[in-house]
Amino acid sequence: DQQVKQNSPSLSVQEGRISILNCDYTNSMFDYFLWYKKYPAEGPTFLISISSIKDKNEDGRFTVFLNKSAKHLSLHIVPSQPGDSAVYFCAASALTGNQFYFGTGTSLTVIP
Amino acid sequence: EAEVAQSPRYKITEKSQAVAFWCDPISGHATLYWYRQILGQGPELLVQFQDESVVDDSQLPKDRFSAERLKGVDSTLKIQPAELGDSAMYLCASSLAVGGTDTQYFGPGTRLTVL
Numbered sequence: 418d419q420q421v422k423q424n425s426p427s428l429s430v431q432e433g434r435i436s437i438l439n440c441d442y443t444n445s446m447f448d449y450f451l452w453y454k455k456y457p458a459e460g461p462t463f464l465i466s467i468s469s470i471k472d473k474n475e476d477g478r479f480t481v482f483l484n485k486s487a488k489h490l491s492l493h494i495v496p497s498q499p500g501d502s503a504v505y506f507c508a509a510s511a512l513t514g515n516q517f518y519f520g521t522g523t524s525l526t527v528i529p
Numbered sequence: 530e531a532e533v534a535q536s537p538r539y540k541i542t543e544k545s546q547a548v549a550f551w552c553d554p555i556s557g558h559a560t561l562y563w564y565r566q567i568l569g570q571g572p573e574l575l576v577q578f579q580d581e582s583v584v585d586d587s588q589l590p591k592d593r594f595s596a597e598r599l600k601g602v603d604s605t606l607k608i609q610p611a612e613l614g615d616s617a618m619y620l621c622a623s624s625l626a627v628g629g630t631d632t633q634y635f636g637p638g639t640r641l642t643v644l
Contacts, residue, residue, distance in 0.1 A: 426569075458638075458640075460620055516585060517633065521571050
């Protein structure tokens with residue numbers, strides 16, 4: 418039973434445009450969310466996080482939006498760069514828990 | 530910058546053989562995680578340690594998998610005997626403390642292929 422879902426396995430975007438990666442979750446107890454980026458043959462690298470007390474968190478070109486009522490979060494990358502090409506995983510956790518649940522990943526390709 | 534170290538990076542073995550993976554977390558990180566990532570899926574937690582104690586091993590196939598962190602620092606994950614379905618990336622991660630808000634830092638992983 419997949420509690421965190423990334424329904425788009427892949428996404429292609431032109432360099433300089435916005436990339437929007439989406440993530441849905443089913444467990445209403447989740448209140449902390451992270452995005453990881455993964456290059457081939459490397460482990461996932463932490464990118465950005467958001468807790469449920471906020472609906473937006475921004476770090477440079479990366480912004481995560483959280484819609485608790487829809488159980489949906491999204492990662493915006495503006496402007497997209499070729500070096501952003503990677504697989505992006507969202508992960509969710511409950512503050513009272515100790516485990517992160519990962520989505521299946523979205524492979525982003527930024528076309529120069 | 531401190532990193533999580535894993536070895537080997539790649540391992541090819543035949544089914545029914547034993548394999549072992551090693552992980553050295555970031556210095557000072559109390560919590561260590563082993564994940565399995567099958568191609569096309571997200572990482573799935575196998576076992577979590579806080580210091581030398583197991584916090585969660587509910588998803589570890591205990592008939593063939595074992596994990597230890599004897600001194601609360603580095604850790605070993607073992608599979609015996611390996612099966613074809615064990616082919617996957619095995620990722621180790623560490624975090625400073627236990628808790629749902631503590632960011633996990635991942636190592637480069639060990640790619641296991643079982644023939």
